[in-house]
Structure formats: structure tokens, C-alpha cells
Amino acid sequence: MNKRSKVVSYNKWGYIFLIPFVVVYILFQLIPLITTIYNSFFENYLSGLKQIGPNFVGLANYKALFSNGDIWIYAKNTVILWIMCFVPQIIFSLLLGAWFSNTRLHLRGSRFFKTVMYLPNLIMASAFAMLFFALFSDNGPINSMLLQMGIISTRYKFLSNVWSTRGLIAFMNFLMWFGNTTILLMAGMMGIDMELFEAAEVDGATSTQVFFKITLPLLRPILIYVIITSMIGGLQLFDVPQILTNGTGDPMRSSMTLIMFLNKHLYSKNYGMGGALSVVLFIITGILSLIVFKVSGNSERKG
Amino acid sequence: MTEKNKTGLKKGLGIKSQRLIAYIVLVLVTIMCLFWFYVLFINATRSNSELQSGFTMIPSSHLIENWTNLIHGTLPVWHGLINSLIVSSLSAALSVYFSSMTAYAIHAYDFKLKRFMFTFILMVMMIPTQVTALGFVKMISAWKLEDSFIPLIVPTIAAPITFFYIKQYMDSSLPLALIEAARIDGAGEFRIFNTIVIPLLKPAIAVQAIFTFVSSWNNYFIPALILHDDKKKTLPILIAQLRSADWLKFDMGQVYVMIAFSIFPVIVVYLILSRHIVQGVALGSVKG
Numbered sequence: 001m002n003k004r005s006k007v008v009s010y011n012k013w014g015y016i017f018l019i020p021f022v023v024v025y026i027l028f029q030l031i032p033l034i035t036t037i038y039n040s041f042f043e044n045y046l047s048g049l050k051q052i053g054p055n056f057v058g059l060a061n062y063k064a065l066f067s068n069g070d071i072w073i074y075a076k077n078t079v080i081l082w083i084m085c086f087v088p089q090i091i092f093s094l095l096l097g098a099w100f101s102n103t104r105l106h107l108r109g110s111r112f113f114k115t116v117m118y119l120p121n122l123i124m125a126s127a128f129a130m131l132f133f134a135l136f137s138d139n140g141p142i143n144s145m146l147l148q149m150g151i152i153s154t155r156y157k158f159l160s161n162v163w164s165t166r167g168l169i170a171f172m173n174f175l176m177w178f179g180n181t182t183i184l185l186m187a188g189m190m191g192i193d194m195e196l197f198e199a200a201e202v203d204g205a206t207s208t209q210v211f212f213k214i215t216l217p218l219l220r221p222i223l224i225y226v227i228i229t230s231m232i233g234g235l236q237l238f239d240v241p242q243i244l245t246n247g248t249g250d251p252m253r254s255s256m257t258l259i260m261f262l263n264k265h266l267y268s269k270n271y272g273m274g275g276a277l278s279v280v281l282f283i284i285t286g287i288l289s290l291i292v293f294k295v296s297g298n299s300e301r302k303g
Numbered sequence: 304m305t306e307k308n309k310t311g312l313k314k315g316l317g318i319k320s321q322r323l324i325a326y327i328v329l330v331l332v333t334i335m336c337l338f339w340f341y342v343l344f345i346n347a348t349r350s351n352s353e354l355q356s357g358f359t360m361i362p363s364s365h366l367i368e369n370w371t372n373l374i375h376g377t378l379p380v381w382h383g384l385i386n387s388l389i390v391s392s393l394s395a396a397l398s399v400y401f402s403s404m405t406a407y408a409i410h411a412y413d414f415k416l417k418r419f420m421f422t423f424i425l426m427v428m429m430i431p432t433q434v435t436a437l438g439f440v441k442m443i444s445a446w447k448l449e450d451s452f453i454p455l456i457v458p459t460i461a462a463p464i465t466f467f468y469i470k471q472y473m474d475s476s477l478p479l480a481l482i483e484a485a486r487i488d489g490a491g492e493f494r495i496f497n498t499i500v501i502p503l504l505k506p507a508i509a510v511q512a513i514f515t516f517v518s519s520w521n522n523y524f525i526p527a528l529i530l531h532d533d534k535k536k537t538l539p540i541l542i543a544q545l546r547s548a549d550w551l552k553f554d555m556g557q558v559y560v561m562i563a564f565s566i567f568p569v570i571v572v573y574l575i576l577s578r579h580i581v582q583g584v585a586l587g588s589v590k591g
Contacts, residue, residue: 011413032441183585206317
């Protein structure tokens with residue numbers, strides 16, 4: 001009896017220790033989320049110097065958001081940039097992961113290569129974008145180098161062409177994230193039961209067969225996790241295109257992402273439209289998060 | 304028999320050439336990762352006229368000149384550095400201390416809302432700060448906290464990812480028997496947390512402190528919406544300012560020094576602690 005009451009008195013400390021998290025979460029996340037949703041139902045912007053609203057307009061902001069074609073252009077840009085970054089990233093990561101976890105291949109220096117590959121992830125994205133802007137500018141060192149080597153005869157305007165601009169953004173994100181993905185997939189591959197590989201080897205399977213018939217199916221939960229978290233990350237794409245194009249998303253808004261669009265509304269203080277856009281992004285990330293949650297929950301139960 | 308030999312032979316050759324290909328690709332990947340930083344550091348040592356005259360792989364001697372030009376220029380570089388240091392180190396400290404506290408609450412105690420809280424934190428883990436930025440910025444300006452570091456530092460107390468990592472570390476290396484023993488010795492719950500639990504969590508705390516420091520150091524979106532005063536700006540905002548200024552008027556040597564200056568501290572920390580960081584990446588994100 002005595003013992004039980006003691007246990008109860010300890011357990012109130014669980015609540016006490018949770019207070020900082022709960023208070024800060026409610027103040028800085030939950031209330032802002034609610035006011036963001038609330039704002040999405042109001043007309044509230046500056047027209048010249050005149051403040052319009054806030055007036056309750058129901059779903060008019062959402063209607064305006066979707067009937068004005070801009071959001072579709074920016075959504076398309078975001079998806080294109082994500083695919084351009086993710087496809088090479090997953091191919092590289094699977095390949096490097098398979099090589100490093102292959103005991104027959106016995107590659108040395110895995111720690112060195114992991115260290116090098118992860119380095120770009122920690123670099124300030126805005127500084128990295130500024131660096132690429134300087135390097136790939138019309139008179140920049142990359143153009144000089146290509147000229148000196150005779151690969152091109154006139155300077156190539158990297159940042160005036162749609163696909164070279166998108167290519168640069170995707171490449172920078174690829175550099176920043178493929179090391180992370182490689183390390184995750186490698187950890188997953190190391191976790192696969194070695195006996196399966198040995199059995200396959202005895203049966204005379206080639207490396208390619210082992211990869212497609214054993215490694216890939218067993219990696220499924222981690223692969224799904226990597227894909228969905230990468231999608232959530234892709235949706236947040238901002239720093240690199242913002243700095244590289246100075247917020248314009250040029251050429252012809254072809255590299256303007258959804259968060260850059262949101263940032264524009266926040267700067268011009270168009271809170272109604274900004275709110276509606278935020279809610280749409282919140283719903284998309286919410287659905288994706290739920291999938292991650294389900295997938296990692298399942299794999300936990302299995303393993 | 305002959306067939307078996309054949310496949311055996313094929314495999315032996317295959318392995319060697321596979322290994323060769325793997326090493327070639329890895330060397331190329333290494334070059335692809337490091338080339339940009341090499342060019343950055345070379346260019347930071349060259350004067351503007353040297354930079355205009357073309358590209359070379361050999362460093363020059365104008366690093367210090369570029370540096371003095373930069374700090375005597377219009378960009379408040381020192382302020383930026385100090386502000387970034389303050390925001391990032393306080394964020395890291397608060398985030399790991401309070402995330403450990405949250406994780407400890409869930410790990411060591413049994414209470415009614417325990418499962419709910421744990422599930423809730425995992426569910427909100429992936430929600431990006433951008434989607435609540437509008438409400439956040441409106442609230443900050445209503446509270447007159449613009450140009451203050453509080454809105455950049457305090458919110459890191461509620462960091463689901465840091466929480467999750469430390470919770471996982473506790474599951475593997477914080478035996479509840481140890482806490483029981485401390486209780487029998489008469490230590491209070493707060494004291495147990497501060498003097499026994501925190502020291503035991505050191506490896507996990509170190510990894511997460513670095514991650515929080517780096518992400519705060521690199522953070523651009525929210526600080527750019529909150530800090531308007533030149534004396535309060537952090538380094539990423541100064542980089543953006545450098546970009547939006549008419550850059551042709553700039554001395555490019557200064558631009559490169561500024562970029563190098565912004566990423567240099569992180570590179571140094573990373574090279575010292577890379578082993579723990581790389582391990583941390585693998586441990587933190589995947590459960591399965």
C-alpha cells in the first residue's frame with residue numbers, strides 16, 4: 001500500500017517534466033497553426049497603402065488560390081525540382097549502399113566516403129546557393145573553365161535558361177541530400193540477415209540478382225520512409241532557389257516553389273491568401289506525415 | 304564441373320572489376336562533393352581583377368586583403384557572426400536540455416497521458432515550421448518581439464526530432480533500476496535528472512546539440528521574417544542581402560570570403576566530430 005502511493009507520487013513528475021515542451025509547443029506551434037487557419041478565412045491585405053479587411057470571406061481565398069493559375073505553376077515547379085533531385089539521389093544511394101554493404105566487394109574507407117558525402121548536408125543552403133550563383137554566373141569561373149577547356153565557345157547563361165536553372169537547383173539539393181540518404185539506406189542494408197546473402201551466393205545468384213531479389217524487397221520500409229520524408233523536404237524547398245534567383249524564381253517563374261510563393265505573401269502581408277496557401281501545404285504534409293508514421297510503426301511491430 | 308568452374312571464374316573476375324568500378328565512382332563522387340569548396344577557398348584568396356581574368360586551380364595571396372575589405376565594408380559581418388553564434392548555441396543548449404527532459408518524462412514515468420503524448424509528438428514530428436509561419440510572424444509582431452532572438456531560440460525547446468532521438472537512446476542505455484537506486488538514496492526527481500540522467504545521455508546530447516546548432520546556424524526562412532535591424536541580422540540574412548545587392552558592383556573576392564566565412568565554422572566542427580555525426584544520422588531517423 002505504502003509502495004503504491006509512492007509510485008503515484010513519482011508519476012506526477014511525468015507531467016511536471018512535460019510542462020516545458022507542452023507550453024512551448026502550444027505557444028509557438030499550435031496557436032500559430034490555429035491563427036494561420038483562422039486567417040485563411042479572412043480578406044486581409046494591403047492595396048497600395050490602404051489596408052483591406054480583415055473581413056470574413058469564407059472560402060473565397062481558397063477559391064481565388066486555386067482558380068488563379070499561379071499555384072499550379074509553382075506546384076508543378078516544386079514537383080519537377082523534387083523529381084530531378086530525388087531520382088538521381090535514390091539511384092546513387094542504392095548503388096553506393098549496395099556496394100558498401102556487399103561483403104564480397106569489401107570496400108575500404110567507408111567512413112571517409114560517408115564523411116565526405118555527408119559534408120554538403122551541413123553547409124548553409126543560402127551560402128551554398130550564393131556560391132553556385134557566383135560560380136555559374138555569366139562571367140564566373142565555371143564559364144571561364146569551360147571556355148579554357150574548349151568545351152563551349154561562347155559563355156553559357158546558366159541562370160537565363162529554364163532547364164539549366166532548374167538543373168542547378170536540383171543538383172545542389174542532390175549534393176546536399178544524397179549523403180544522408182546513402183547513410184540511411186546503408187544502415188538498412190547492414191541490418192539485413194547475412195545468411196540470406198550467403199544462401200543466395202551458394203545458389204549461384206549474381207550481385208544484380210541479389211540486389212533486386214533480396215536487398216530491395218527487404219529495404220521496402222526504409223525506402224518508403226526515405227521517399228516520403230524526401231517529399232516533405234521537397235515541398236519545403238526554399239533557401240536554394242530563393243537565393244539563387246534572388247526570390248524571383250526566374251527565368252519566367254520556372255523555378256518558383258510553393259514556399260517561395262508563401263514567402264512572397266508573407267512579405268507583402270497578404271495574410272488571407274498566405275493563410276489559405278499555408279493550410280493547403282499543411283494538409284499535404286499532414287497526409288505525408290501520417291504515411292511515414294504508419295510505415296515506421298509497422299516496421300517496428302515487425303522487427 | 305566445367306560449368307561450375309566457368310561461373311566461379313566469371314565471378315572472380317567480376318568482383319575485381321566491380322571493385323575497380325566502385326572505387327572509380329567513389330573517387331568521382333568525392334571530387335563532386337569537394338570541388339565546390341575547393342574553388343571557394345581558392346577564389347577567396349584571389350583579388351577581384353584576378354577573378355575577372357579567368358579561372359585557376361592555384362591559390363593567390365589576397366585572402367587577408369579580401370577579408371579586411373569585407374569587414375570594413377557595409378555588411379555588418381561581425382554582428383552577423385555574433386548573432387548567429389548566440390542564436391545557434393542557445394538554441395542547441397535549450398533544445399537538448401528540454402528534449403531530454405521531455406524524453407525522460409515519457410521514459411521513466413507511468414501516467415495516463417503518456418501514450419497519447421508520445422504518439423502526438425511522433426505525429427507532429429514532420430510538420431514543417433513554414434506552414435505555421437504566418438501565425439507565428441503575426442504573433443511575434445503583436446508581442447513586439449521583432450528584432451529579438453527570443454522567437455528564434457525559445458521554440459527549439461519543443462523539438463520532436465531531438466526528443467525522439469534522445470528517447471531512443473534512453474531505451475537502449477538508461478536502465479530504470481539506476482533511477483530506483485538513486486531514489487532509495489533519497490535524491491529528488493529534479494536532482495536525479497540533472498546529476499544522473501543528463502551525464503548518462505552525453506553521447507546522444509552531443510550529437511543532437513550539433514544538429515540543432517547547425518540547423519539554427521543555417522536557418523534562413525523564419526529569421527528573415529523576424530529580424531529587420533542590421534545589427535540583429537544573422538549570417539544567412541546577410542548572404543541573402545549580398546545576393547540582392549547589385550553584385551557586379553561588388554568585389555567578388557569579398558563575396559567568396561563572406562561565403563567561406565559563413566560555412567567555415569560548421570566545416571571545422573564537422574571535421575572534428577564527423578564520426579559521431581555520421582553515426583547519429585544512421586541511428587536517428589530509421590526505426591525499422
